[in-house]
Amino acid sequence: MTDTARSRAILTTASRLFAEKGYGNATTSEIARAAGVAEGTLYHHFGSKDGIFLTLFDETIDGFLAGIEELLGRRTTGRETLAALARFLFDYVSRHQERYLILLRDFPVHLTVQQFAKGSPQREKLDRVTELFSRVLARGKADGTLELPFPVRETAEMLRGTFYGTTRLKMLGLIQAPFPRLGRMAESYWLKALASRRAPKTPRRTP
Amino acid sequence: MTDTARSRAILTTASRLFAEKGYGNATTSEIARAAGVAEGTLYHHFGSKDGIFLTLFDETIDGFLAGIEELLGRRTTGRETLAALARFLFDYVSRHQERYLILLRDFPVHLTVQQFAKGSPQREKLDRVTELFSRVLARGKADGTLELPFPVRETAEMLRGTFYGTTRLKMLGLIQAPFPRLGRMAESYWLKALASRRAPKTPRRTP
Amino acid sequence: MTDTARSRAILTTASRLFAEKGYGNATTSEIARAAGVAEGTLYHHFGSKDGIFLTLFDETIDGFLAGIEELLGRRTTGRETLAALARFLFDYVSRHQERYLILLRDFPVHLTVQQFAKGSPQREKLDRVTELFSRVLARGKADGTLELPFPVRETAEMLRGTFYGTTRLKMLGLIQAPFPRLGRMAESYWLKALASRRAPKTPRRTP
Amino acid sequence: MTDTARSRAILTTASRLFAEKGYGNATTSEIARAAGVAEGTLYHHFGSKDGIFLTLFDETIDGFLAGIEELLGRRTTGRETLAALARFLFDYVSRHQERYLILLRDFPVHLTVQQFAKGSPQREKLDRVTELFSRVLARGKADGTLELPFPVRETAEMLRGTFYGTTRLKMLGLIQAPFPRLGRMAESYWLKALASRRAPKTPRRTP
DNA sequence: GATGAATGAGTGTTCATTCAT
DNA sequence: TATGAATGAACACTCATTCAT
Numbered sequence: 001m002t003d004t005a006r007s008r009a010i011l012t013t014a015s016r017l018f019a020e021k022g023y024g025n026a027t028t029s030e031i032a033r034a035a036g037v038a039e040g041t042l043y044h045h046f047g048s049k050d051g052i053f054l055t056l057f058d059e060t061i062d063g064f065l066a067g068i069e070e071l072l073g074r075r076t077t078g079r080e081t082l083a084a085l086a087r088f089l090f091d092y093v094s095r096h097q098e099r100y101l102i103l104l105r106d107f108p109v110h111l112t113v114q115q116f117a118k119g120s121p122q123r124e125k126l127d128r129v130t131e132l133f134s135r136v137l138a139r140g141k142a143d144g145t146l147e148l149p150f151p152v153r154e155t156a157e158m159l160r161g162t163f164y165g166t167t168r169l170k171m172l173g174l175i176q177a178p179f180p181r182l183g184r185m186a187e188s189y190w191l192k193a194l195a196s197r198r199a200p201k202t203p204r205r206t207p
Numbered sequence: 208m209t210d211t212a213r214s215r216a217i218l219t220t221a222s223r224l225f226a227e228k229g230y231g232n233a234t235t236s237e238i239a240r241a242a243g244v245a246e247g248t249l250y251h252h253f254g255s256k257d258g259i260f261l262t263l264f265d266e267t268i269d270g271f272l273a274g275i276e277e278l279l280g281r282r283t284t285g286r287e288t289l290a291a292l293a294r295f296l297f298d299y300v301s302r303h304q305e306r307y308l309i310l311l312r313d314f315p316v317h318l319t320v321q322q323f324a325k326g327s328p329q330r331e332k333l334d335r336v337t338e339l340f341s342r343v344l345a346r347g348k349a350d351g352t353l354e355l356p357f358p359v360r361e362t363a364e365m366l367r368g369t370f371y372g373t374t375r376l377k378m379l380g381l382i383q384a385p386f387p388r389l390g391r392m393a394e395s396y397w398l399k400a401l402a403s404r405r406a407p408k409t410p411r412r413t414p
Numbered sequence: 415m416t417d418t419a420r421s422r423a424i425l426t427t428a429s430r431l432f433a434e435k436g437y438g439n440a441t442t443s444e445i446a447r448a449a450g451v452a453e454g455t456l457y458h459h460f461g462s463k464d465g466i467f468l469t470l471f472d473e474t475i476d477g478f479l480a481g482i483e484e485l486l487g488r489r490t491t492g493r494e495t496l497a498a499l500a501r502f503l504f505d506y507v508s509r510h511q512e513r514y515l516i517l518l519r520d521f522p523v524h525l526t527v528q529q530f531a532k533g534s535p536q537r538e539k540l541d542r543v544t545e546l547f548s549r550v551l552a553r554g555k556a557d558g559t560l561e562l563p564f565p566v567r568e569t570a571e572m573l574r575g576t577f578y579g580t581t582r583l584k585m586l587g588l589i590q591a592p593f594p595r596l597g598r599m600a601e602s603y604w605l606k607a608l609a610s611r612r613a614p615k616t617p618r619r620t621p
Numbered sequence: 622m623t624d625t626a627r628s629r630a631i632l633t634t635a636s637r638l639f640a641e642k643g644y645g646n647a648t649t650s651e652i653a654r655a656a657g658v659a660e661g662t663l664y665h666h667f668g669s670k671d672g673i674f675l676t677l678f679d680e681t682i683d684g685f686l687a688g689i690e691e692l693l694g695r696r697t698t699g700r701e702t703l704a705a706l707a708r709f710l711f712d713y714v715s716r717h718q719e720r721y722l723i724l725l726r727d728f729p730v731h732l733t734v735q736q737f738a739k740g741s742p743q744r745e746k747l748d749r750v751t752e753l754f755s756r757v758l759a760r761g762k763a764d765g766t767l768e769l770p771f772p773v774r775e776t777a778e779m780l781r782g783t784f785y786g787t788t789r790l791k792m793l794g795l796i797q798a799p800f801p802r803l804g805r806m807a808e809s810y811w812l813k814a815l816a817s818r819r820a821p822k823t824p825r826r827t828p
Numbered sequence: 829g830a831t832g833a834a835t836g837a838g839t840g841t842t843c844a845t846t847c848a849t
Numbered sequence: 850t851a852t853g854a855a856t857g858a859a860c861a862c863t864c865a866t867t868c869a870t
Contacts, residue, residue: 006834024231028861038835040863045833049861126381150392154384158373158392161382165372166365174333175368177361185357185365193400213851235844236853245852247846256844420830438645442865443832452831454867463865540795564806568798572787572806575796579786580779588747589782591775599771599779607814627855649840659856661842666854670840 007045009035011059014052019098023053023106054122057107060099061125067092068132078140079195083187085136089163090183097171104168133160140194147196159190214252216242218266221259226305230260230313257318261329264314267306268332274299275339285347286402290394292343296370297390304378311375340367347401354403366397421459423449425473428466433512437467437520464525468536471521474513475539481506482546492554493609497601499550503577504597511585518582547574554608561610573604628666630656632680635673640719644674644727675743678728681720682746688713689753699761700816704808706757710784711804718792725789754781761815768817780811 013035017026028049032039046052071084093100133156140146148155166182169175177185220242224233235256239246253259278291300307318329340363347353355362373389376382384392427449431440442463446453460466485498507514525536547570554560562569580596583589591599634656638647649670653660667673692705714721754777761767769776787803790796798806 027859032836039837039861040835041833043862044835130381149395150388154388154392155396157376157382157384158369158389158396161373161376162365162369163372164376165370165374166368167372168375169364169368169371174337175364177364181357181361182365185361188356189362189365189400193396234842239853246844246854247852248850250845251850251852441863446832453833453865454831455829457866458829458831544795563809564802568802568806569810571790571796571798572783572803572810575787575790576779576783577786578790579784579788580782581786582789583778583782583785588751589778591778595771595775596779599775602770603776603779603814607810648838650838653857660840660858661856662854664841664843665856 006035006037006041010037010042010045010052011056015056015098015102018053018056018102018106023102053102053106056099057103057122058125060096060103061122061129063096064092065125065128065132068129072132072135072139077143077145078136078138079145079191081136081139082146082190082194085133086187086190087183090167090179090186093167094179094183100167101171104164104171130156130160133157137194140196144198145196146194147198148194155194162186162190213242213244213248217244217249217252217259218263222263222305222309225260225263225309225313230309260309260313260318263306264310264329265332267303267310268329268336270303271299272332272335272339275336279339279342279346284352285343285345285350286352286398288343288346289353289397289401292340293394293397294390297374297386297393300374301386301390307374308378311371311378337363337367340364344401347403352403353401355401362401369393369397420449420451420455424451424456424459424466425470429470429512429516432467432470432516432520437516467516467520467525470513471517471536472539474510474517475536475543477510478506479539479542479546482543486546486549486553491559492550492552492557493559493605495550495553496560496604496608499547500601500604501597504581504593504600507581508593508597514581515585518578518585544570544574547571551608554610558612559610560608561612562608569608576600576604627656627658627662631658631663631666631673632677636677636719636723639674639677639723639727644723674723674727677720678724678743679746681717681724682743682750684717685713686746686749686753689750693753693756693760698764698766699757699759700766700812702757702760703767703811703815706754707808707811708804711788711800711807714788715800715804721788722792725785725792751777751781754778758815761817765819766817767815768819769815776815783807783811 010031014026014031017031017034020026028042029039031052032042042049042052046055067088068085071081071088074081074084076084130153134152137146137148137152137156137159141148141152163186166175166186170177170179170182175182217238221233221238224238224241227233235249236246238259239249249256249259253262274295275292278288278295281288281291283291337360341359344353344355344359344363344366348355348359370393373382373393377384377386377389382389424445428440428445431445431448434440442456443453445466446456456463456466460469481502482499485495485502488495488498490498544567548566551560551562551566551570551573555562555566577600580589580600584591584593584596589596631652635647635652638652638655641647649663650660652673653663663670663673667676688709689706692702692709695702695705697705751774755773758767758769758773758777758780762769762773784807787796787807791798791800791803796803
């Protein structure tokens with residue numbers, strides 16, 4: 001469809017410009033020009049500059065959440081799921097760097113803390129990340145493959161912080177190690193910190 | 208000095224307003240009004256709005272770096288230094304939340320994109336953080352109290368990412384666990400992931 | 415006809431929205447949406463946003479003029495016609511408040527400045543109002559039931575101003591008295607100001 | 622003062638442009654250019670385009686209210702005050718046509734009925750007009766020089782409507798009679814409608 | 829006739845910075 | 850040193866109108 005083609009062109013262009021210059025420094029007229037559409041067309045399709053941003057946000061995080069859910073669907077042990085999670089996370093971000101950069105760099109800054117309300121769909125998606133991390137840990141706790149000296153939820157929050165912070169510093173150029181290495185390190189250290197040293201309660205594969 | 212009193216008023220006010228509304232949403236006229244000075248006075252003292260920000264940045268990070276250096280100066284074992292580091296980091300951020308919020312929330316987006324050059328004094332201070340983390344780990348590797356399956360530098364980067372990400376998510380309201388709990392969790396998990404399970408090469412206290 | 419049904423829906427919707435928010439604040443897309451038609455359909459039927467307005471204007475003022483002409487057709491004395499006019503005017507406006515509000519509130523500012531040329535059909539209708547007022551007064555002057563110390567035309571202009579201003583202030587919420595009261599007051603004061611105190615030249619009822 | 626000179630230049634220019642093209646059609650950049658100042662200066666002094674308008678409004682209506690109050694201060698009989706009021710009103714408007722045109726033509730239209738709240742200073746000034754009209758009538762009722770078959774307040778509303786409507790239609794070009802003539806007609810007809818035909822209760826001059 | 833996606837000139841407003849006093 | 854009035858380029862956004870289908 002022409003419609004989709006134009007929307008897509010706007011999203012692609014905006015994604016690039018946001019990544020290059022930051023959300024605040026990319027102007028709507030610039031995006032329109034680069035996308036080959038009139039400025040009004042931006043507003044016809046997305047309602048506002050924020051609307052473009054939030055569409056990119058949604059698309060990016062949706063794929064991200066789906067990936068984690070897919071891992072959980074495999075029904076491997078908690079330990080194995082955690083290992084797979086570490087590999088997936090850094091791999092996913094590595095493969096979608098541009099989109100992820102925008103999300104990581106620009107999101108919470110321009111939407112003020114207050115505006116970023118608890119009930120918004122975006123906020124719910126962000127909360128869902130911690131929820132999925134929790135499910136991985138809970139599975140390991142249940143099947144005895146993981147050992148947590150702290151509550152599941154709070155450990156999940158810290159785990160997420162590790163991933164988030166490492167990725168963000170990497171994107172900001174403050175970390176030199178390449179993404180694949182970061183993934184392997186995360187897998188190794190997370191397991192050292194969390195894997196049970198005793199034999200699991202249940203057989204290797206959960207039913 | 209009157210001069211210093213005015214500068215300090217500006218910094219204090221700016222710090223509060225940046226924290227409340229974000230760097231981009233706090234205007235210079237607003238800062239001047241709230242600080243009880245003329246708008247031009249801001250420019251006499253700090254040259255630009257960015258100048259105010261960078262002064263706050265410097266002050267905040269200087270205390271932070273000094274704190275870590277002080278830890279290293281105690282010459283405890285690597286393992287003990289790492290434990291103390293975890294406690295110090297979250298405690299420090301907790302005690303300077305306002306300043307830190309600005310640094311964590313506003314800094315990178317605003318100055319990072321291109322302009323945040325490798326040679327700048329601020330960049331060097333940021334790099335110094337990883338360097339100090341590395342020294343903690345290197346000490347543990349040398350005295351046998353820590354065990355690193357990956358290079359010191361890269362492990363330091365990940366460690367820093369953990370701290371940075373956890374703190375930032377906390378500041379953005381995406382983490383519920385309170386700061387002291389985060390500190391205890393970091394200490395516990397970092398040691399589980401990095402502490403040597405064998406007896407240390409050297410006696411407990413380095414001479 | 416489908417055509418007429420659509421036109422009518424557009425006019426009804428536009429009338430409501432103009433009254434609610436003012437001509438300038440009601441958008442064509444909003445009117446189209448509320449009327450259940452496509453935006454382009456507005457242009458097929460009325461050519462422009464102004465076209466919709468002018469159609470409403472014509473419909474409203476046509477009924478108004480017809481009402482006054484009907485009064486004149488009754489061939490009562492000038493005094494009686496003037497009394498009937500006062501009652502009719504406020505009653506008519508009261509019964510068509512929505513339409514009249516638009517005409518009174520939005521018309522002149524929007525089309526008057528320059529563009530509201532002497533020759534336009536709308537201008538002629540507006541001029542016709544004063545003309546009909548003049549005919550009422552002229553009749554009274556002729557039959558001796560009214561007594562005018564000033565020329566008929568100019569008195570008619572002032573009379574019209576009274577009606578127009580009272581109505582407009584009422585619509586703008588600056589007058590508290592209800593419409594029926596305004597009608598009774600107009601009738602009373604107009605007669606006090608204009609009715610002849612001597613016996614009429616002609617018998618009560620004109621042949 | 623330079624300050625006042627610039628403000629005044631802006632007000633004078635805006636007044637002219639609003640009168641020429643209407644509030645909505647005069648742009649801020651146009652006003653700034655014509656006034657010989659930067660566009661930002663408009664906002665420095667008046668905060669918004671509306672702010673300029675409201676300043677003009679206040680200045681115009683303040684002189685108007687002061688004029689009526691001065692009449693009331695003379696303590697002549699109600700009848701004489703009413704006659705003086707009629708002459709003053711049309712004379713005042715005639716002498717400040719440009720300013721008055723803006724007020725009459727543009728005011729209630731662009732500030733929506735809802736926004737034009739009861740408590741606003743502007744609304745209070747408008748309400749004060751009717752109040753002063755009432756005081757004129759009340760004086761005449763008290764001293765027996767005026768005779769009102771309807772309540773003072775409502776008669777004042779109608780009187781005001783007469784003045785307002787006549788003036789507005791004149792400004793819109795729908796009335797041909799010149800201002801001085803309108804003043805004389807108002808005086809004559811108002812007295813005919815309201816003056817007592819009996820001897821006044823009190824001597825001619827109120828103490 | 830009917831549609832509605834696309835248009836783009838135009839708008840009011842912002843705000844970091846300057847500079848004469 | 851301190852002031853604050855003045856600046857003006859830049860911005861996100863609006864909306865009546867068009868036209869290919």
